Amino acid sequence: MKTLALVNQKGGCGKTTAAVNLAGALAARGQRVCLVDLDPQAHATMALSVAVERGESSIADVLLRGVPLREAMRSAPGGITLVPATLELGELEESAVRTLQPERLLASAMRALDADLDFALLDCPPRADGVLTANALRACDVAVLVVEISAFALQGAIQALRVFDELALDMDARFEVRVLGTLFDRRTEMARELLIGTQARFAGRLFDTVIHQSTRLREAVASGMPVQVLDPACRAARDFEALAEEVCAPGILAPV
Amino acid sequence: MDGLALLCNLFADGPVTLKRLRAARVASLDELERASPERLAEWLHASVPQARAFIEEARKLVGRLCAPTGPPRQAPVVASVPSVSSRPVPSASRSAGARTLQPGLFPGLDEGACARLASYQVRTVRALSEAAGLALARRTGIPYSTLLDLSRHARRALAAHGEARPAPTAANVLAERELVPFVPRPRGALAESELERSDEFTLPVEPESAGPFG
Numbered sequence: 001m002k003t004l005a006l007v008n009q010k011g012g013c014g015k016t017t018a019a020v021n022l023a024g025a026l027a028a029r030g031q032r033v034c035l036v037d038l039d040p041q042a043h044a045t046m047a048l049s050v051a052v053e054r055g056e057s058s059i060a061d062v063l064l065r066g067v068p069l070r071e072a073m074r075s076a077p078g079g080i081t082l083v084p085a086t087l088e089l090g091e092l093e094e095s096a097v098r099t100l101q102p103e104r105l106l107a108s109a110m111r112a113l114d115a116d117l118d119f120a121l122l123d124c125p126p127r128a129d130g131v132l133t134a135n136a137l138r139a140c141d142v143a144v145l146v147v148e149i150s151a152f153a154l155q156g157a158i159q160a161l162r163v164f165d166e167l168a169l170d171m172d173a174r175f176e177v178r179v180l181g182t183l184f185d186r187r188t189e190m191a192r193e194l195l196i197g198t199q200a201r202f203a204g205r206l207f208d209t210v211i212h213q214s215t216r217l218r219e220a221v222a223s224g225m226p227v228q229v230l231d232p233a234c235r236a237a238r239d240f241e242a243l244a245e246e247v248c249a250p251g252i253l254a255p256v
Numbered sequence: 257m258d259g260l261a262l263l264c265n266l267f268a269d270g271p272v273t274l275k276r277l278r279a280a281r282v283a284s285l286d287e288l289e290r291a292s293p294e295r296l297a298e299w300l301h302a303s304v305p306q307a308r309a310f311i312e313e314a315r316k317l318v319g320r321l322c323a324p325t326g327p328p329r330q331a332p333v334v335a336s337v338p339s340v341s342s343r344p345v346p347s348a349s350r351s352a353g354a355r356t357l358q359p360g361l362f363p364g365l366d367e368g369a370c371a372r373l374a375s376y377q378v379r380t381v382r383a384l385s386e387a388a389g390l391a392l393a394r395r396t397g398i399p400y401s402t403l404l405d406l407s408r409h410a411r412r413a414l415a416a417h418g419e420a421r422p423a424p425t426a427a428n429v430l431a432e433r434e435l436v437p438f439v440p441r442p443r444g445a446l447a448e449s450e451l452e453r454s455d456e457f458t459l460p461v462e463p464e465s466a467g468p469f470g
Contacts, residue, residue, distance in 0.1 A: 184265070189390045192266045193400065196320070199262045208261035209271050235269070242271030 001113065003120040004247070005140035005175075007133060009163070010156045011126035013148040014182035016043045017217055019123035020080075021236070024226025025244035027079035031118040034073065036106075037085035038132045039125040045084040048076035049224025052084050060088040062109050063135070064095060069109040077225040081117075089132070096131040103134035110139055119247075128163040137167055142176045149184045149194050149210070154201070180243070181210040209243040212236065259285040259321055267313045268300070276300055285321075288314045316397045352417035353382030362409035364402050372396040385410035 006019045016039070023035040036059060037044040045052070052058045061067040062083070069083060076082040096102035110120060122136040137143055143164060147157040157179070164177060179202040185191045199206055211217075214236035220227040227236045257265075263285060264274040280299040282288050288296070289311060297307035356379055359367045373379070376395060378387045385407055393400040 181265075186266060189394070193390050195265060196262065196317075199257050200321075203257070206257040208257050208274060210265045212270070238269075238271060242275075245271075 001110075001115075001117045001120055002142070002247075003110065003122065003140045004142045004144050005122040005124055005133075005136035006144045006146050006180075007124045007128065007136065007160070007164075008146045008157065009126060009128035009160050010148070010153055013146050013153055014211060015126070015146045016047060016123050017221060018144075018146050018180060018182060018211060019121050020044055020047045021217065021220070021226050021228070021240040022243055022247070023080045023119075023121050024078040024228040025237075025240035026119050026121075026247065027226075028228045028232075028241070029244055029248065031244075031248065032081075032116065033079075033119045033121065034081040034083065034113065034117050035076070035121045035123065036083040037123050038089070038106075038136055039085055039123055040087055040090035040132075041125070042085040042087070042089075044123040045082065045086075047221045047224065048078075048080065048082050048226075050074055050076055050082055050084050052086050058084045058086045058088070060086050060091070063089070063092050063105045069113060078229045080226065093131055102131050103138045106135035107139040128160045129167075134167060137164065137175060138173050140175050142178055145177060145179045147179055147181055147198065149181050149191050149198060151194060154194065154198060158201070177205060179206045181206065183213050184210045185213045207243060207246055209239060209246055211239050211243070214239075259317060260288065263288070263310075263314055263317050266317070267310060273300060285314050285318045289318060316394065319397050320399055351382075352413055353380060353385070355381045355413075357381065357384060362406055362413075365406055365409075369396075369398055369402075369406070372398060381410045381413055385414055 004022075006015045006022075008015055019035060023033045026033045035044060035048075038059065057067050057072040059072060062069050062072050072083045074082050074084060092102070099105075106122075113120070120139075122140060124133050124136045127133060145157055145160060145164075147153055161177065167173065168175065179198070181195060181198055184195060186195075195210065212235060214227075214234070216227055216231050216234040216236045220230045220236075223230055227234065227240065231237060260277060260283070261270075261274050264270050264277070276299055277288065280295075282291060282299075291299075291311065293304050293307040293311060296302075296311065297304045300307060300310070302310070355361075357365065357370050357373060359365060359370055361381075373384065373387075373392075373396060376387075376392060378384055378392070387407070389403075390400060392398075393403045396403075398406075
């Protein structure tokens with residue numbers, strides 16, 4: 001099983017959209033994919049139109065009460081397996097101070113799933129230094145830094161990389177960092193220049209595929225399904241299909 | 257992301273075009289530069305003019321990716337001003353702004369840059385101080401950072417003669433090392449023609465689900 005954590009401390013850069021639709025694209029290729037929503041705002045859960053009813057388990061139960069991850073898994077549109085989140089997940093930040101090695105909770109829970117899945121995608125909250133992101137980085141093989149192709153986002157990404165370096169050092173974690181450009185609008189000259197700058201900055205770590213701005217992606221989120229289900233022929237679906245192909249290619253997740 | 261993937265994302269449909277190029281055994285920007293427009297049009301399911309424009313963009317991108325990042329920072333911050341007798345100033349004006357651009361006038365301003373700037377009507381120090389922008393960098397093939405440096409030298413030469421327009425604003429946030437005074441574009445023929453030509457060599461944008469690139 002390959003585990004990818006989609007991270008960035010900045011909100012609104014397309015982490016959840018990328019996580020949901022990459023999961024959809026991988027599932028469409030016949031891969032067994034589990035998307036774990038690690039954001040207390042539960043946007044990935046909502047984007048797949050899953051609601052956690054009373055008595056049903058979520059990732060909060062897994063991390064706070066030790067419920068097996070398998071019990072929290074749900075079927076979602078597009079052939080994705082989802083581990084939903086609830087607002088209760090926010091309590092982990094508080095309870096972490098009373099827990100030994102709180103950043104290892106998710107990695108321990110996921111160990112049992114290794115043989116049952118091809119990919120696990122972790123949708124992280126918009127912060128780089130919290131215990132939830134630390135759990136994701138501890139559990140992942142690859143941290144995918146989701147970077148909106150805009151000037152301030154690029155600065156934020158460079159800061160995030162420094163935080164990841166420190167976290168990796170502190171936790172003695174081993175993960176590769178790859179960068180995914182999102183919200184790209186190639187019709188504007190500024191966006192094109194920023195992509196050139198992003199390529200110059202991240203070079204081989206930057207995925208060949210850049211996710212373009214797309215109305216279809218917004219519609220897919222509003223409809224509670226991945227874009228591959230809503231409109232498999234649209235450009236956004238093709239972007240994620242290409243990204244999935246890159247992720248599945250042998251050696252693509254090896255050190256750059 | 258290599259240069260070829262970058263080009264496909266900048267001026268075409270990204271993954272689809274990249275896949276078609278790789279299927280045609282085009283593995284780098286250099287190889288793309290050498291391809292004939294007719295063959296490329298066939299590979300990309302595009303028109304020959306589009307293929308020609310794509311090759312032209314590849315050529316420019318090669319230049320930008322290989323170009324040095326700019327003149328050395330220890331270069332004198334104020335451009336040397338040639339003596340009045342040695343410079344070819346038009347007789348109509350003796351101001352610093354009206355001075356014609358010449359190789360060596362500013363660090364990094366060589367003969368090729370002068371010629372490329374002149375072909376876009378940037379012939380004087382004043383024009384250079386006002387014209388630096390992404391559009392001009394892309395059209396002339398001069399790296400953006402070099403163009404910014406040249407423009408800064410031009411503004412400093414103007415400032416030395418009391419002809420600069422002081423207007424620093426938040427538009428300078430992209431300047432990494434020092435703030436460059438923001439010079440608003442004059443309302444004139446140059447600005448208008450730049451707006452009209454800003455996407456001159458960009459391949460047409462397709463609608464979401466169709467188009468010549470898939």
